[in-house]
Amino acid sequence: MATKQIIRMTVNGEDVELLVEARESLLEVLREKLELTGAKEGCNNGNCGACSVIFDGRLVNSCLVLAVEADGKTITTVEGIARPDRLHPAQRAFLEEAALQCGVCTPGFIVASKALLDQNPNPTEEEIRRFLAGNLCRCTGYHKIVLAVQKAAAMMQEGV
Amino acid sequence: MKPIDYVRARTLDEAVLLLRQGGERARVLAGGTDLIVQVRENRRDVDLFVDIKNIPETNRLEYDPEHGLTLGAAVPCYRIYGNPAVAKAYPGLIDAVAMIGSVQIQGRATVGGNLCNASPAADSIPPMIVYRGVCHIYGPQGSRVVPVEEFCTGPGQTVLGPGELLVWIHFPPPERHAQAHYLRFTPRNEMDIAVAGSAAYVRLNGERIASARVALSAVAPTPLFVPEVGEYLAGKEITDEVIRQAGELAKAAARPITDMRGTAEQRKHLSAVLTRRALRGAIQRAQEA
Numbered sequence: 168m169a170t171k172q173i174i175r176m177t178v179n180g181e182d183v184e185l186l187v188e189a190r191e192s193l194l195e196v197l198r199e200k201l202e203l204t205g206a207k208e209g210c211n212n213g214n215c216g217a218c219s220v221i222f223d224g225r226l227v228n229s230c231l232v233l234a235v236e237a238d239g240k241t242i243t244t245v246e247g248i249a250r251p252d253r254l255h256p257a258q259r260a261f262l263e264e265a266a267l268q269c270g271v272c273t274p275g276f277i278v279a280s281k282a283l284l285d286q287n288p289n290p291t292e293e294e295i296r297r298f299l300a301g302n303l304c305r306c307t308g309y310h311k312i313v314l315a316v317q318k319a320a321a322m323m324q325e326g327v
Numbered sequence: 328m329k330p331i332d333y334v335r336a337r338t339l340d341e342a343v344l345l346l347r348q349g350g351e352r353a354r355v356l357a358g359g360t361d362l363i364v365q366v367r368e369n370r371r372d373v374d375l376f377v378d379i380k381n382i383p384e385t386n387r388l389e390y391d392p393e394h395g396l397t398l399g400a401a402v403p404c405y406r407i408y409g410n411p412a413v414a415k416a417y418p419g420l421i422d423a424v425a426m427i428g429s430v431q432i433q434g435r436a437t438v439g440g441n442l443c444n445a446s447p448a449a450d451s452i453p454p455m456i457v458y459r460g461v462c463h464i465y466g467p468q469g470s471r472v473v474p475v476e477e478f479c480t481g482p483g484q485t486v487l488g489p490g491e492l493l494v495w496i497h498f499p500p501p502e503r504h505a506q507a508h509y510l511r512f513t514p515r516n517e518m519d520i521a522v523a524g525s526a527a528y529v530r531l532n533g534e535r536i537a538s539a540r541v542a543l544s545a546v547a548p549t550p551l552f553v554p555e556v557g558e559y560l561a562g563k564e565i566t567d568e569v570i571r572q573a574g575e576l577a578k579a580a581a582r583p584i585t586d587m588r589g590t591a592e593q594r595k596h597l598s599a600v601l602t603r604r605a606l607r608g609a610i611q612r613a614q615e616a
Contacts, residue, residue: 189333225434300517301429
């Protein structure tokens, strides 16, 4: 038993086809087979959000999705958020506000912030804190991260 | 994770066949937010995941004021609170599905999975009990129905027999001058598991409570329906003393344990406090309904 299966998915705009085992998580396949190492394995049980990706338009923990469940799905990782010539406003704002220290949680926060700003372009501080509750940071703390998301929202409103 | 098999079932019959063949080591996979972690951490011995997310019946999310709500077992939380008609008709259910885990978890986790995982602390189960949810089960012998309050039989245990799966939960339409509220106590605002929780449903007749239902989380081996509270409240005028007495009845019914999240004593106390507040919240919503 434990057969391998071929899956097809669209990752950061590119169609990929690969052979996976059912026990492999989407996170493992992204990192080890597609070499997209932006999504991080923090807790591997859905608490920390370091593996956050956008899965058919929804923010999810890629450690809690099996790669076989991603067959036919569209996935955006942190590597797919910037344009070729320009970082996403959330990425620029995190840099400008120094909203990171060791950086392990940062890709998850960037992806979650993009998901928030796509559905709510002008979130309150309370809305930011609630939306990002599934992303844990163990060094910088949350204040600068919230400021960065507010700045990213302002940048997006101004179209810069 | 150890080697495992996975099949994406397309029909209920295919899922039942796979579950029968797989026996106790086959497990239905819905959102996976509990199951994948349990298998990865060797807390559940599973050889086969039967994915039910591509079966039409388990994806039903249908509401109309005449027939009520049909909530498929594979419908994730975000689809429930993202549906304005459902959110307006069943706000007590929304209280729960919008507080389970994080946004990431709510993007995958299903209410059907919350039921079948059968945690005593499951947030969505008390509101489903007070809204009179009925589980529609399909299996080798065909279909059967079980009220939500009878579905869980112990921690992690349900009434599902060999080859059976939960297809959907059905709720009657909202009554006039009636509504529900669910709340829980957690040390943190987000990303936590209930120390205790209480769901209350009330139907009003002017200044009086015509009928009520209360169910508790995390104070017994299963989510706990407390019919004594409803029996006491029926026909009573809404006063502080009546609400207090209802809380005491909930407290008396609670039979909690002490664990890492709280002591039995704290949980008893919380059962009274949360039930009073849930009743007040439900009454306010019922007055506005």
